[in-house]
Amino acid sequence: MRALTVLVLFAAVISAHAAPWIACRVSGASIYVHAGEGDLARQVGEIVATELPRIRHAIGLSASHAFPIYVYRDSNEFHRNTQTSSVVRGLTLCPPGKVSVDAGEAGVELCHTVTHEMTHALLFQRLGRHYFHDLPTWANEGMAEYLSSREPFPFLAWIDVPFVQYGNVPMKQLSGEFHNINALRCQAAYAQSRAMIAWLEHRHPGTLRNALSGVAHGHPFNREITRACGMTMNDWYHGWYADMQQAKRRGAWVAGILVGLALLASLLGRRKRQFGVRLEPTSV
Numbered sequence: 638m639r640a641l642t643v644l645v646l647f648a649a650v651i652s653a654h655a656a657p658w659i660a661c662r663v664s665g666a667s668i669y670v671h672a673g674e675g676d677l678a679r680q681v682g683e684i685v686a687t688e689l690p691r692i693r694h695a696i697g698l699s700a701s702h703a704f705p706i707y708v709y710r711d712s713n714e715f716h717r718n719t720q721t722s723s724v725v726r727g728l729t730l731c732p733p734g735k736v737s738v739d740a741g742e743a744g745v746e747l748c749h750t751v752t753h754e755m756t757h758a759l760l761f762q763r764l765g766r767h768y769f770h771d772l773p774t775w776a777n778e779g780m781a782e783y784l785s786s787r788e789p790f791p792f793l794a795w796i797d798v799p800f801v802q803y804g805n806v807p808m809k810q811l812s813g814e815f816h817n818i819n820a821l822r823c824q825a826a827y828a829q830s831r832a833m834i835a836w837l838e839h840r841h842p843g844t845l846r847n848a849l850s851g852v853a854h855g856h857p858f859n860r861e862i863t864r865a866c867g868m869t870m871n872d873w874y875h876g877w878y879a880d881m882q883q884a885k886r887r888g889a890w891v892a893g894i895l896v897g898l899a900l901l902a903s904l905l906g907r908r909k910r911q912f913g914v915r916l917e918p919t920s921v
């Protein structure tokens with residue numbers, strides 16, 4: 638990881654009855670941590686430095702203004718201050734585009750949460766306060782999930798395990814607030830939204846960036862998708878769904894062949910051992 642110098646510009650007491658926050662300014666964001674948590678600020682600063690330019694490019698945002706990221710090492714404090722349930726790891730309020738993340742889990746999880754929430758904050762800047770909420774929930778969450786999941790094999794990004802496990806969620810449910818649906822369906826809703834966005838970018842690269850440009854000028858998301866790639870929303874959903882089913886069938890075939898090969902290898906190994914035992918008396 639490349640080194641990053643975090644400049645501590647100023648310290649400010651945000652709340653009289655909570656531990657004071659220290660603001661650390663990095664390129665594109667102000668990171669708030671509690672006193673003595675400079676290591677956490679540096680860790681999040683590195684994530685911002687790496688991921689923010691990538692997200693901006695993906696959504697077609699040429700320049701962004703700095704937004705606040707509050708980083709909580711204490712999960713209880715995060716849930717208390719953001720009034721979220723225990724399964725939530727991050728929250729972005731739009732407006733004003735304020736990000737809060739639970740840094741109780743480090744490493745890949747923290748990187749995922751920060752990148753996911755930054756995507757919401759930058760989408761808010763891309764579309765502005767007038768049009769940000771015109772974006773369907775699944776498109777907003779799908780882009781945040783897609784851009785925060787660093788796939789080792791990008792062409793497989795649209796084959797999502799939770800979706801395969803829980804089945805598809807109707808588009809009507811995907812348009813509303815995800816946390817209003819039950820926990821398993823909620824997980825599937827995130828997975829399906831991500832998979833649909835990943836499929837679109839796999840089949841028609843650059844469509845999202847072009848469509849967001851139109852939405853930022855007040856045009857409906859659905860119409861802009863059709864203008865950008867020629868597909869209606871129906872075409873998108875059914876095209877993705879058909880490919881998912883085909884991928885599942887192929888996956889079942891591959892799994893079947895692998896199990897068959899493993900059984901064959903085990904059988905051959907056993908026969909070899911038996912053959913070896915039979916030879917022993919004659920070789921003495």
Ligand SMILES: [Zn+2]
Pocket residue numbers: 753757778781
């Ligand atoms: Zn989100």
